[in-house]
Amino acid sequence: MNEKINIRYIKFLSSVAAVGGFLFGYDTAVISGTIAQVSSQFGLSTVEQGWYVGCALIGSILGVSIGGFLGDKYGRKKTLFIAAVLFFISAVFCAFSLQLEQLVIARMIGGVGIGVVSIISPMYISELSVAEYRGRLVSLYQLAVTIGFLGAYLVNYALLKYSLTNAQHLEYSWMKLIFCDEVWRGMLGVSGIPAVLFFFILFFIPESPRWLLLKNKEKQAELVLRRVYLSQNAAQNELDKIRSVLTGTGKLDWSLLKQSNVRKAVLIGAAIAILGQFMGVNAVLYYGPTIFEKIGLSGDDSLLYQVIVGLVNVLTTILAVFIIDRVGRKKLVYLGVSGMVIFLLLIAFYFVSGNSFPNIIILICFLAYVFCCAISISAVIWVLLSEMYPNKIRAVAMSLTGLSLWIGTYLIGQLTPWLLENLGPAGTFFFFALMCIPYLFIVWKWIPETTGKSLEDIERHWIH
Template sequence: MNQSVNLNYIAFLSVVAAIGGFLFGYDTAVISGTIIQVSTQFSLDTVSQGWYVGCALVGSIIGVLCGGYLGDRLGRRKALFIAAILFAVSALYCAFAPNFQQLIYARVIGGIGIGVVSIISPMYISELSVPQYRGRLVSLYQLAVTIGFLGAYLVNYVLLNFSLEGGANLQEGWLRWIFHEEVWRGMLGISGIPAIFFFIVLFFIPESPRWLVLRGELSQAETVLTRVYRSKSVAELEVAKIKDVRSSAGQQQNWKLLKEPGVRKAVWIGAAIAILGQFMGVNAVLYYGPTIFESSGLSGGDSLFYQVIVGLVNVLTTILAVFVIDKVGRKRLVYLGVSAMIFFLLLISIYFIWGKEIGLPSAFMLVCFLAYVFSCAISISAVIWVLLSEMYPNNIRGVAMSVAGLSLWVGTYLVGQLTPWLLVNLTPGGTFLLFAVMCVPYMLIVWKLVPETTGKSLEEIERHWIH
C-alpha cells in the first residue's frame, strides 16, 4: 500500500488547503502592528481599541458556526472558495475603509474567513490523506498558520520602515496613501494577494472523496482516490470501506448522530481539549509577548524584533513537528511537550516572583520563554488540528469540528480579554503559574480519554467511537 500512494499529489492538495492556514495566521497576527496607528488616527479609547482587536475573533466564532454546515452541505472545496472570497474582500475593504466603523466590518468579514478555514482546511487534508502520512500532512496546516504569523510580523516591520524611509517618494495617489500616509492600510490590505492566489489554485484540487461518498457520488470518489493510490482496485476498496462504516453508523446526519453515546463523548472530548489548550498560555504569549517582555526588563529592545524571534521559533519547531508527529505519535508528543511546557512556565513564574531577589538575568526569562514556545509548537499546537480533523465520524465531521472550533475560539477570545487583567491582578508570576496549572487537566484528558490515532484510518477511528 505504501508504494502505491501518490504522495506528491496528496502533498500538493495538502499545501493548497494549507494556504488557508497562512491567511488565518497572517490575518490574526497583522493586527499587532496596526493598533497604535489606528488608535491615533481614529482617536480610539481603550474600549474601542479592544473592540478593534477582538472584532475579528467575533467573526471567527461566526465562521466556525457556519463552517461545519457549509462543509457538510456544499462540500469542503466550495467552503474553501467562500473563505478565499471572504479574505480577499476583507483585505480590500480594510485597505480602503473610509472610517473606523467600516474598518470593523472589514475585520469581521476576515474573521469569518478565519473561522471557516480553521474548520475546513485541516478537515479536507485529513480526508484526502492516507494513515501513514496523515499526521504530517495535516500538520502542514499548523505550519502554514505559524508562517502566516511570521509573515505578518515581517510585513509590519518592512512596511513601517518603508513608510518612514522611502514612502515619501511615492507620487500622490492611493499608493502613497496606503503605503506611506496611512501604512496600516497596506499592512491589512496586502493579504489580498495570497487570498486571490488561494482562490485561483482551489480550481486545481478535487472535492474530498469522503464527502463525495457521503453524498452518494461514488464514481467521483473513486476517481479522486485512484489518483491518490495510483490504483483503481485500491480506490474501489477504500470507497467500500467508507461505505461500510457509514452503513454501520446508520444514515443519521449531523445533530441526530450526536445523540449516540460514543459520538457525543468524542465531541465533548474534542471541545474540552480545544478550549483547555487556550488556557495554557499559548495565545497570551503570541498576543501579549511585547508586554510580557517589557515586564521582564527587556524593554530596551525593539518589540517587533522579539515578535519575529518568537515567530521564527514557532515556524522552525512546527517544521520539526511535521516530520516527527507520525513517528512519535500524537499522545506521546503531548506528554513530552506539555511536561516541558509546565517546567518552563514554572521557571518563568519563578523569574517574575523571585528573579530580582536571587539575581536572575533577563536573558534567563527570554530563554525560558522561547523554550516554552518550542514545547508548545511541537506538541499541542501541532497535534490539536490533527486530532480534531481525524477523531470524528464522517457523517458529522463538519458539525463536530464546528463544536470543537467554537470552543477553541471562545477560549481564544476569553484569553485575549482576560490576559491583561491577569497580568495586572495576578502579576506576571501568578499568571504563568496559572497557565502551568491548566496544563494538568489537559494532560489527564489526553491520557485517559483520547485514543491514539497514529497510523489508523479514519474509518478505524470512527469504529472506536461508534462501537
C-alpha cells in the same frame, strides 16, 4: 503500500488547503503592528482599542459556527472558495476604510474567513490523506498558520520601514495613502494578495472523496481516489472501506450525537480545544511585547524578542511535521505539555525573583516554552479534531469543537491584560501551568492513539 500511493499528489492537495492556514495566521497576527497607528488616527479609547483587536475573533466565532454546515451542504472545496473571497473582501475594505466602524466590519468579515478555514482546511487534508501520512499532512496546516504569524510580523516591519524611507516618492495618491501616510492600511491590505492566490489554486484540487460518497456521488469519489491510489485495486479497497461506515442517506445523521461514545468524543474535543487556549500560547503570541516590556526591555528589544519567538514557533512546527506520525499524537502531548509546565513555572519564578537574573534567561525560558507548545498541542490539536469524528457528522462536530477553541481564544485575549494586572506576571504564568494538568489528564484518560489508523477505524472506535 507506499508504492500504491501517489504521495506527491496528496502533498500538493494538502499544501493548497494549508494556504488557508497562512491566511489565518497572517490575519490574526497582523493586528499587532497596527494597534498604535489606528488608535492614534481614530482617537480610540481603551475600550474601543480592545474592540478593534477583538472584533476579528467575534467574526471567527461566527465563521466556525457556520463552517461545518457550509462544508456539509456545499462541500469542502466550495467552502474554501467562500473563505478565500471573504479574506479578499476584508483586505480591500481594511485598506480603504474611512471610519472605525467600517474597519471593524471589514475585520469581522476576515474573522469569518478565519473561522471557516480553521475547520475546513484541516478536515479536507485529513479526508484526502492516507493513514500513515495523515498526521504530518494535517500538520502542514498548523505550519502554515505559524508562517502566517511570522509573515505578518515581517511585513509589518518592512512596510513601516518603507513608509519612512522610499514611500514618499510614490506617484499615485492612493498608494501614498496606503503605504506611506497611513501604512496600517497596507499592513492589513496585503493579505488580499495571498487570498487571490488561494482562490485560483483551489481550481486545481478535487472535492473530498468522503464528502462525495456522503452525497452518493460514487463515480466522482472513485475518480478522486484513483488519483490518490495508483493501483485500481487499492482505490477500490479504500472506496469499499469508506462505504462500509456510510449507511442510509447522504444527509447529516444527528442521531449519531445521541450515542454516548460519539457525544463523549465531541465533549472531549471541545474540552482540549478550550483548555489549550488557557495554557498560555496565545497570551505569549499576542501580548509577548507587553510581557517583555514588564521585565524592563525597550520597545525595540521587546519586538525583536517577539520575532525570535515567532521564528522558533515556525521551526519547531516544521520538526513536528516530520515526527508526528513516527512518535505518535499522545506521546508528543505528554512530552511537550510536561515541558510547558516546567518552563511556565520557571518563567513565573523569574518574575517572583524580581527579575534578578539576566534578560537572556527569560528569553531562553520563553523560547523553550514555545518549542514545547509548538511540538505538542499546537501541532496535534487540529490533527486530532480532524480525525476524531464519524464522517457523517465530522464537519458539524469540528464546528462545535472549533467554536470551543475560538471562544477560548477570545476569552484569553480579553483576560490576559486583566490577569497581568491583577495576578501579576508570576501569578499569570502559574495559572497557565496549572491549566496544563487537566489537559494531560484528558488526553491520557479518554483520547485513543490515532496514529496509523484509518478514519474509518477511528470512527468504529468511537461508535462501538
